[in-house]
Amino acid sequence: MFERFTKSAREVVEGAVGHAGRTQAPAITEDHLLLSLLDREGTRAASVLAALGVDRRREALEEALAQTRRRGGVSRADAEALAGLGIDVAEIVARVEDVHGNGALATGRGPRRWRPAGRRPFTRGAKGVLERSLRAAVARGDRHIGDEHILLALTIGPGVVADVLAEHGASWADVERVLAADGEGRAKAS
Incomplete structure (x- = not known):
C-alpha cells in the first residue's frame, strides 16, 4: 500500500512519527497524523484545511483533543447529549480523577509493551486511518494516496479525531x- 503514497502522504506519516517521538508517546496515533497534516503547507490537505x-x-x-481524551474519548457533543439525560460527564471525570489522579480516564493509556529501541508502533486507530486512506483514494477514482x-x-x-474535526468545521462532507x-477548478484550468 505504501508504494501508492505520494511524497506528501509519506511526509505526513513521517511527521506523525516525529510528533510521537517529541512527546515520547509510546505509539503513533490518529492525533499525530492530524498534527502532522496541520504542519503541512502547499499540499491539497493543507489547502482544504485552510479553506x-x-x-x-x-x-x-x-x-479539544486533550479534553476529549481526558473524558475517556467522550466528545463534546456526546457530553452535551448525556447532560440532556442528567449525566454530568465533567462531574464524573472530576470524581474519577479525585480518586485515581489527573488523566485517569485519558484514552491511549495502558501498559507499556517492550519495543525495539527507536521504533514506535502505530495504534490500531492510526493503522485504520492509513487503510481508510486507500479506500478514500479508490472511492474518488485516484491511483495514488x-x-x-x-x-x-x-x-x-x-473516534476522537473525527469528532473534534467535525466540531471545528471539518467533517467528511x-x-x-x-x-x-x-x-x-483544476479541471477548468487545464
Missing part, C-alpha cells in the same frame, strides 16, 4: 465538498 479555516484554529483543536486522502480518512473514522470544488 475550512481549521489551520487557524490549531490551538483550539489541540485543546495523497495527504488529502489521509485527511478524508481522519474524518471518516470513528465539508472536506469532500472543498476537494470537489478544487477538482472542478
